[in-house]
Structure formats: C-alpha cells, structure tokens
Amino acid sequence: MSRELTVLLVDADNTLWDTDAVFRDAQLLVLARVEGETGRTCAAVDRLEFIRSYDQALAQKHHLHLRYPAQLLVRSVEAGLAGIAPEVAALDAIAGRTMTSGLIKQDVVEAIVSDYMQALTRMPPLLGGVPEGVRAAKAAGLRLFVMTEGRVEKQKRLLEQHGLLDSFESVWEMTKERSQFDRVVGRFAGSRVVVIGDQPDRDIVPAKAAGCSTVLVPSRFKPSWQTAADQGVADYLATDFLAAVKWCVETDSEATVQIN
Known part of the structure; x- marks a missing residue:
C-alpha cells in the first residue's frame, strides 16, 4: 500500500x-543615523559586519533573543562607535546604563527606532x-x-x-x-x-x-x-x-x- x-x-x-536584504538595509540605516547624531564614524571596513556584531551580541545576551527591543541596538551601536566592544555594549544597553551616559537623547533614539521599524516593512x-x-x-x-x-x-x-x-x-x-x-x-x-x-x-x-x-x-x-x-x-x-x-x-x- x-x-x-x-x-x-x-x-x-x-x-x-x-529577509536578510531588508535587515541589511535597515541596520545600515541605523548605523548612519547614529553616526550623524554622535559625530563619530565607523572605522570598520565592513560596516554591516560592524553593526551585526552588536546585533548578535544583543541576541545572545537578551532573554528575547533576536526579538530584543530595537532601541537597544541604537544604544549599543552608539557605544560601539565610542570603542566599546559588542558584548560589553550589549550588557550595558540591556541594563539601561547607556540610557543616561549616551550622547543621543531618548526622543531621537525613538525616532531612529521608528525609521528602522519602517524600513523593515519593505517587501x-x-x-x-x-x-x-x-x-x-x-x-x-x-x-x-x-x-x-x-x-x-x-x-x-x-x-x-x-x-x-x-x-x-x-x-x-x-x-x-x-x-x-x-x-x-x-x-x-x-x-x-x-x-x-x-x-x-x-x-x-x-x-x-x-x-x-x-x-x-x-x-x-x-x-x-x-x-x-x-x-x-x-x-x-x-x-x-x-x-x-x-x-x-x-x-x-x-x-x-x-x-x-
């Protein structure tokens, strides 16, 4: 039978x-916006690899894994442009330590997150x-x-x-x-x-x-x-x-x- x-x-x-292409463009948008707000420039040859190192550190450290709040990426990248390693930046962002020590005001962070989320809606x-x-x-x-x-x-x-x-x-x-x-x-x-x-x-x-x-x-x-x-x-x-x-x-x- x-x-x-x-x-x-x-x-x-x-x-x-x-989907990777959509995230790539959205993450590079975040990096460019954070650079503009801080006046600091990413020195890495591979800009995408740079921001994804912070994304992956957050995913490994946060209890929501890849669904961590997007504002943490903004704060981690901000710290990264100041020379902070991904793992340290992720822990600081999750603990809220970058909320007060960062250069970017919270309303600007929220605006960057809004643009990031909008970019992720692209088909x-x-x-x-x-x-x-x-x-x-x-x-x-x-x-x-x-x-x-x-x-x-x-x-x-x-x-x-x-x-x-x-x-x-x-x-x-x-x-x-x-x-x-x-x-x-x-x-x-x-x-x-x-x-x-x-x-x-x-x-x-x-x-x-x-x-x-x-x-x-x-x-x-x-x-x-x-x-x-x-x-x-x-x-x-x-x-x-x-x-x-x-x-x-x-x-x-x-x-x-x-x-x-």
Missing part, C-alpha cells in the same frame, strides 16, 4: 524570500529558484506548507504579494522546537515530512530529531553562534529552493514526476 503524499514544511524568511524579494521550485513541487504532487515563528498574516500577505499563496495549503505559526515538529509528524502519520529551511539550529536540528527529512538552503546571514560544521546536520545541503525540491522529488518514490 502506497503512503500519503509527501509534505514539504517550508521556512519563509531567507528560504522563500530575502523582501524572492530568492532565486523559489518560483521554479514551487511549480516543480506542485507538479510532482508534493504538499506545501509554510512554517513561521513570525506573524501568520504577514507571511500570508507576502505569499500573496509574490503570487504564491494559492500554492501553499496553509501557513502555520509555530515555535521551532522538537515538540512542535513531533506534532507535525503525528498529524501527517503515513506521509514523509520534509523540512526546508536556512538555519541549522532553528529549522534543521529539531525537525531531524522528530524524524523529518531535512534540507538546508544556507542563508547569507549566519548568526555568530553557528559554525560551518552545523551545515552538516541536514540530510541535504541545497544551493537554492529549486535544488531542495529536486532532491525531495528524486528521493521520493511517490512523486508523480521527475524534474530535469
């Missing part, structure tokens, strides 16, 4: 669309291979779902804007932990479940522990806590979404077509 159709559970940010462009990969998955009879730790409505809106909403059966907001992937595997008992994502620690490791097949499509953005060895935990390392789908079809005896 043949099993049910294969389920593809797909991450959205930096797997379907280039991210689709990554290479995504439209072709989605079409190939549908042609092969695979079932497509989006998994997200963000807001469902936002992801649905982006899918619709990119003309992909009808290709996905549903969008799920879920914490990417093994227990959640266990529930998915239970829901689709009898089906092969494949998880496609860009982050080894968030997308691949917990899904693989739950018994899913896993495909990593590495993002350009690699958090400081990841190493090159982390990419090896996935069942397959794909260059883009189309390559990920091709692997799924080639290793799936129930697929209805093969992709050239």
